[in-house]
Amino acid sequence: MKEDFLHYLWKFKKFQFLKATTTAGEHLEILNSGWHNTEQSGPDFFNSKVKIGDQLWAGNVEIHLKSSDWYAHHHEKDPAYDNVILHVVWEHDVAVFRKDNSEIATLQLKDFVAAQTLKNYKKLMSTSQKWINCEADFAKIDDFLLKNWMERLYIERLEEKARLIYTLLEASENDWEAVLFQLLAKNFGLNRNGEAFLAMARTTPFSVIRKINEVEVLEALLFGQVNLLQKEIDDLYFVQLQKEYHYLQHKFQIQPSLEDVQFFRLRPPNFPTIRLSQLAQLFIQQKNLFSKIKSTERLEDFYELFKVETSAYWKTHYSFGKESKTTSKKLSDKFIDLLIVNTIVPLKFAYRKSLGKVEVESIFNLLSSIVAEDNSTIKKFNRLRKNTAVNAFESQALLQLKPNYCDQNKCLHCEIGASLLQRKPA
Structure with a gap:
């Protein structure tokens, strides 16, 4: 006990x-x-x-x-x-x-x-060889209780993500467009390069990005800021970007990030060169992107907003100087889904909260139209209870539940655990 x-x-x-x-x-x-x-x-x-x-x-x-x-x-x-x-x-x-x-x-x-309450507690907290303490009873939890608890879990997850947003907002002097760029950069980098991309975005004045209208110039800036233009490579496009970056450095007095990007164990479509080119194209094509996102609610409209691909050079390359088969490297719907879940929705939530608004129904509706993440945690929850997570709202709630409650044995702080304590004998 x-x-x-x-x-x-x-x-x-x-x-x-x-x-x-x-x-x-x-x-x-x-x-x-x-x-x-x-x-x-x-x-x-x-x-x-x-x-x-x-x-x-x-x-x-x-x-x-x-x-x-x-x-x-x-x-x-x-x-x-x-x-x-x-x-x-x-x-x-x-x-x-x-x-x-x-x-x-x-x-x-x-x-x-009551003896039954104590018995329920001992059963719940008996963790021997269990993935989660309540796995034997998870499928029996009342649907209404589970749905309401998942809503609270997801709001809790949004609150946690909003902390980074408010930190970035303070550092950027309340520039929501700059914060959007930084968050998108982080998520374009995915798990392997997310922190390096974020460091790049934080060391790159967004006022400079606003002034750039050519994708090659913006690529030069982003590639240079993550130290991808430091080597000597016999490639015409590389040399052009290198010269452009040196000019930008001198003109705007900027310094590259201290964090290098990684290529190791990444699929070529996720190489930092490809993701940075796509990011550059997005901010060339979509000026005042945050203003557009504020008024966008439907998934189909987000797909249209983020319909970008790499610049011409990267259609035949994955890295500098190594030509490959010509392919159109567009942002996939699945990748856009990740951007919505990890960037757009948290930013919308934080922005509305800053205005004193707490309306979340539209956020739930948007996430409910996105398919759930496909990872081991979600698969295990769905095996315990069929269709526990079929959309992104449900999977995000479960990704909040597992590490913050189940893994820490915080069953008494969980609505599921609390309900199981009140079970009556069969």
């Missing part, structure tokens, strides 16, 4: 609280459980209000597995615990006193918790 189980019981009154008494036999009435302190220090619940016998108490509540943990944790020496009005424990094994030698009232929870 862990203390977070006791936190859950106290916070949500998942015990026979109407019959509760202290270990001294006094009736205990819980008027307010208090505010849950999730920080590392201080009492577990602040501003609680309880009535013990005829006496009304207002203050903090501390929770332990055993009463003696109070002394094991040296709370008697910490002024932060001077205002504790109730000690909630699973097992009362020793009396606990304040500095004035008055005894702190104690609630022994095990006397008031």
Whole structure:
């Protein structure tokens, strides 16, 4: 048993609280459980209000597995615990006193918790050889509960992604177009080159990009900023880009990024040369892109907006100086889906939130029109419960659930886990 189980019981009154008494036999009435302190220090619940016998108490509540943990944790020496009005424990094994030698009232929870609740908890938290704790019962979860929990999970995911957006926004002096460029650069780089592309975008003034109207010039800038033009290569286009970049460097006093891009273990269509050329084409073809994205809602319109391909040189090349078979290297619908999920939707969410708007229905509708990600996590969830994730909204919610709740055994903070604790015997 862990203390977070006791936190859950106290916070949500998942015990026979109407019959509760202290270990001294006094009736205990819980008027307010208090505010849950999730920080590392201080009492577990602040501003609680309880009535013990005829006496009304207002203050903090501390929770332990055993009463003696109070002394094991040296709370008697910490002024932060001077205002504790109730000690909630699973097992009362020793009396606990304040500095004035008055005894702190104690609630022994095990006397008031139903046997079935404890049985459910032990079953849920038994992690032996399980991918997720609730895998045996996942398919039985109520559809309405699961849908609502997934909506909350996805909003939580958007909130996390918005933190990076607000950081970039502050650094760019509230230039949403510049932030869009930086986020798109990161996602054009995918997992292997995402951070290097983002570093490039952050070291490249967007005011310079705004002034460029030729794709070769923008390619020179982007390739130079990720250190792809430093070598000596016997290739006419390479030499042209190299000269153009040196001119831009001198004119705008810019320095390349310190992070190099990688080609190793990448499929040729994902080479940084190809993705940077596509990115350059996008910002040449679509001026004021953020303004267009703000008013775009339908998936088909996003496909049209991002309908770009590489410049002419890259139709016959994947790297400088090595000619290949001619192919049209366009952004695929699948790649655009990734851009919508990882860039467009979080940016729309952050922008609307900055305006004081919290409407998310259009975001859910857009993501619901995109097919779910195809990875091992989503496949396993779908094996546990058929069609758990068929669209991007559902898969994104599950990608938030697995690492942040399941992998950390935070079942008591999860609506699924909490519902399983309340199961009645079959």
